[in-house]
Amino acid sequence: MLASIPSATLHGVDGRPVAVEVHVSNGLPGFTVVGLPDAAVRESRDRVRAAVLSSRLPWPKHRVTVNLAPSGRRKGGSGLDLPIAVAVLVADGSVAEGDVEDTAFIGELGLDGSLRPVPGVVPMVAALSCRRVVVPVECASEARLVGGHEVRGAASLGQLVPALRGQGPWADTSDSRPETILPPLPDLADIRGQPVGRRALEVAAAGGHHLLLVGPPGSGKTMLATRLPGILPPLGRDDALAVTRIHSAAGVGLAGGELAQRPPFRAPHHGTTEVSLIGGGTAWLRPGEISLAHCGVLFLDELGEFPAVALDMLRQPLEEGVVRIRRARRAIDLPARFLLVGAMNPCPCGEGSVPGACRCTDAARARYARRLSAPFLDRFDLALSLGRPDVDDLLGGRPGETSIMVAERVRFARLVAADRGVRCNADIPSHALDELCPLSPEGAALLERRLRAGALSARGLHRIRRVARTLGDLDDAGSLIGERQVAEALHLRDAGSVRSHGPSS
């Protein structure tokens, strides 16, 4: 009268194996679930009972106790409906123990016995060590991405039970669909003029440098940022798996249940809450936007409108590539290695980058500048002041280079960087700068001039050297960083401090 069925729940972006134990014993008929279930799991009692009865299967007229082991850890989500139902049927004798041997179940039940898809199938299946996994038919292709399991799909409990007994067919889960063709990404060729913006985008993609775009409304900040995924190299196998797991865990749609191929592009609205940006929450620690942008681009438009607290929370993930979420009872590290692109107006009226055009009061400008802390702004390797594009460029200008051509240079520069043993140039540690980014005498002299003029901080100096390294890689200019690269790097960081906007003295 005892059964134990393996299943899994979500914890952040990881699956945690759970053993669903059911004991059916004499006593007053009743149904209790123990083992720290959350609200969704507690409700599953009613769903499971109704589903079993609707599927014309017997429900034990005895006392039913469900334990979710390990019982010390909180469990959430509706994916435990199916394993509970199967465990009850096995404990009651409706399904033979041999039929479910070495088989795990994941899925939500409807009152009519139908099986419904749940988020996070990829990490949950990855956490299971058994031979066979049964999931809702819609999740089957996602579950197969993990590999190493025999994945079975079922559309309803009524179909599942005969299939387990070998008396009926499994649901058809073969991928008969044609391979999904991803819609084309926005292309750089659409951008007329803006040579500096284009170059900065290329450098950001090649070196993994965070990019800040400062400009009046209509200067093409968003247009530039949305072109970035198109020139980033496609995801490698490991990155693709990581991205797929995160997106699966967050319940964010994966195109056709396939591995993610493209770097994700996330652009949360500035009304977003801290938790949705960073990750966390109560039910289960959900990955935030910064984790969804893992291996891709996080685009924060109207940076000045984001809550200052939320932006400062980005500093640690920006440094480390993971976000360490700590709650009183739970702790989790979520991957969050993303390329940050920020866009903002120079001041509240939006015209502040054009000398003499700003109409804001001093107080308004100071208030606006205070929203972004200096340490946060310091994280941007590239900071551009954009003007509105020329009318001539918009109407008559030649279309620029296409994304494919730029992506080829980016790919080459990333290969050069990989030879140095770093993922990209932005990751070069400061102690390795002298070794990996040696300066030519002219380049050093130029930097020294800027330092002496007080126009550059020590941290800024490091960032300039990394960007100059990327510029050298892009232009295939050899191992020594010359004056030319340093000069360009300086110009690509000209709007580094919003406070310095416009001539102020």
Added chain:
Amino acid sequence: MTSTTFLNDDERYAASIAALGAGPARLRRFLEGYEPRAAWDALARGRHPADPEARYRSKARPALVDAVEARCAGRGIGVRILGRSGYPATLAADHEAPGVLFTLGDPSFIDSRPRVAIVGTRSATPYGLSVASELGAALSEAGVVVISGLARGIDSAGHAGVLAASQGAPPVAVIGTALDAPARQAERQLQQGVAQTGAVLSERAPGSTGTPVWLFAVRSRIMAALAHVVVVVECHRKGGSLNTVKCAVDRGVAVAAVPGSVRSSASMGCNALLVDGAVPVRDVGDVIAAVELAIAGRSEILPPRSPDRAPFVRGGTAHGAEGSARALNRISARTLDALDHDPASLDAIVGRCALPLTDVALALEQLAAAGLASGAGGWWSRQGR
């Protein structure tokens, strides 16, 4: 009573009354017909006729007197009372003169010298900033006291020019905040410089916090009252500088304006003033002429020395820069050609040059090092004569 003796009794109580935070008109009524000590006592008892509702009684505590004196002593702030010696006579003659004036530096030189106020927008272009700075330097060297407000933009540039000039007349700054109010670093350095060579004036008592908008408006009247000529260098269509102009017009003080491009938003106010009859300023000589006209007949003031007329015109005539430009390489020369005295975005310059950014970036650095170009925040313009 107090252990410190930095201020005399009158100054101590006049400063304390100013620290009560009343507006300029009420402050004058507080002091009219009273010795400062008596006025303070009347306020503290709620018996002052200018304060019939005794609104200031709760603020007029002995602790305030000590605090104000300590602040004055800490920063070396002087207190000048309207109608007493030490108060600038020029200002005392004004119908809206502040009842109490706080000073850093000795303002006694003000009455005997020709004076010009340089005002303008905070959001200035490099054109306006360089004109203000050159004007400040040239006027100072001609023996003219330059009055300004130390605000960001034109005001600061004017005074920076004065401080850079050799052997110039002392400058005067009139600020809207208290003399010990926290300021940005650049502002603070400038204020120290002006205080050392000239004088900084404020009608706000030390320790006053917050700067109501009206304070900047009312300090304009002090600048207008002190100046023989008010020069507006750059001003938007509805700029705060126009408030100074209005105060000057009310007092019959001559207004001069530097013309600017009709396309520049920062020059719209100036160009409108010129249409309305302000004196056009082509060079420092135009300002000097206006000053001479303003002080004609007033024998107690020295006329300014006539300086060599230094026109603001740049490029073409000066040979030094052309010579060094010739020494530049082809790419730098092409980049210099793409630069103008109006600032342009890096994007626009790269577009004009039709060269890769990396070439233009290097060329701009070389031009900047040679003093031929200047840029800030991604906007670049031609520099030098």
